Amino acid sequence: MRLYDFTLSGNCYKVRLLLALLGHDAEVVQVDLAGGAHRHPGFLALNPRGQVPVLEDQGEVIYDSQAILVYLASRYAGTDWYPRDALNQARIAGWLSFAANEVAKGPGQARMHRLFRLPGDLQQAQQRAIQVLELLDAHLSQHSWLAEGSAPTIADISVYPYVALAGDGGLDLLPYTHLGGWLARIRTLPGYVGMPGL
Amino acid sequence: MRLYDFTLSGNCYKVRLLLALLGHDAEVVQVDLAGGAHRHPGFLALNPRGQVPVLEDQGEVIYDSQAILVYLASRYAGTDWYPRDALNQARIAGWLSFAANEVAKGPGQARMHRLFRLPGDLQQAQQRAIQVLELLDAHLSQHSWLAEGSAPTIADISVYPYVALAGDGGLDLLPYTHLGGWLARIRTLPGYVGMPGL
Structure with a gap:
């Protein structure tokens, strides 16, 4: 198995985290x-979207971080991480949609603007991030894990990185106590690994 | 089964289309x-994200258009639309990630700005939309259906609406001939229904 990776990418970290777990x-x-290596023809032949992570396994190429979580859990985790x-x-x-849309546009973009100085509207991204944090905090006041079962799933892994890294985007996680409990539960899972900033 | 719907929403149309198929x-x-009915407490109790579509079925509430496609295909379509x-x-x-992220931010947002006069950067959304159309056209030059099999899946249903509606965002689909073939294949599926603008 080969992972095309970028250490500071939360999307790559999702995959490293599930592999470790x-x-x-x-x-x-x-x-x-x-x-600019992600725009070279050799890399675009692997992933036409020009994004990391990309996974190679058993002769197949899988890209998109959510897709890789689905693949790994379906193939290697029985029904533990991805009930059928x-x-x-x-x-x-x-x-997974929420991770690809709201989380990416909120805490993900706020972090991109602030940490990597990419252009964009930081204040708008932070406002969207606060909506994400409030929504998660309310949901986690009722449930231990995002998919509402008694065990973590790839839903938790897909949402965790950019939420846990929200501080990089200038956001304060302390007011969100239910969310804080969920972050702590993830960090105590057997095999958990962190990334820079966590 | 009950669908909370908005006729002009491409996300709602995904669900109506799969139901029809x-x-x-x-x-x-x-x-x-x-x-503003989607921000009323009664609706937020169904879907805290305040979005349509929402599906009620067998006492369960499912929201997020991609999630509803997964639910309907898993429960009612055998493995035809969602291989296991x-x-x-x-x-x-x-x-599904591509639909929630790139398609929403590209052709989806361009349509929102132009058709519903929502604030935002139309030109940026159109540039992202062109990247989406080019990427799909290249993929569909090699494959009949997005997930690369010999039959359509919910991947096609999730991406189709906002791509087919790209004209509403001021985009021209004519140059993308492989994409055009795929749109035509979807429109000839038994049971196909359209929506305003298609």
Whole structure:
């Protein structure tokens, strides 16, 4: 298994975290985003979207961080991290969408603007991030894990990185106590690994 | 089955389209987005994100358009629209992410700005939309359906609406011939229904 990776990417970290929780190793290939390596033809042949992470496994290439979580959990985790019934799969899909949309546009973008000095409207991203944090805090006041079951799933892994890294975008997580409990539960999972900033 | 719906929403149309293709009916409840009905406490109790569509079925509430596609296909479509193996599920998840992120931010936002006069940077949304159309056209030059199999899946349904509606955002679909073939294949599926603008 080979992972095309960028250490500071929360999307790549999702994959590294699930691999660690599952006890799997991958050969890690660093992609030099600052140097534009993700726009080189060789990389675009792997992933036409020009994004990390990309996973190679058993002769197949899988890109998109949410897709890789689905792949790894489906192939290597039995039903622990990705239950197979319609309702659980739907709940998880809803959080994967939330990770790809609201979390990316909120805490994800706020972090990009502030940490990597990318252009954009920091204040707007922070306002969206606060909506994300409030929504998660309310949900986690009722549930231990995002998909509402008694165990963590890939829904938690997909939402965790950019929420946990919200401080990089100038946001304060302290007021969100239910969210804080969930972050702590994730950090005590057997096999948990962090990333720079966490 | 009950669908909380807004006729002009491409996300709601995804659900109406899959229901039609599966030959299922739902009681449709119109949500007055212009009047702010999606921010009323009663609606937020159904969906804390304050978005349509929302599906009620067998006592469960499912929100997020991608999640509803996963639910309907898992529960009612056998493996036709949502194959169960790891690689297919991952490919589909990658396109559901693409629908929630790139398609929403590109052709989706361009349409919002132009059709509903919502604030935002139309030119930036159109530039992102062109990247989406180019990427899809290249992919569909190699594959009949997005998930690369011989039959359509919920990946196609999730990406189709805002791409097919790109003209509403001031974009011209004519140059994208492979994409055009895919749009035509979807429109000839048994049970296909359109929406205003299509």
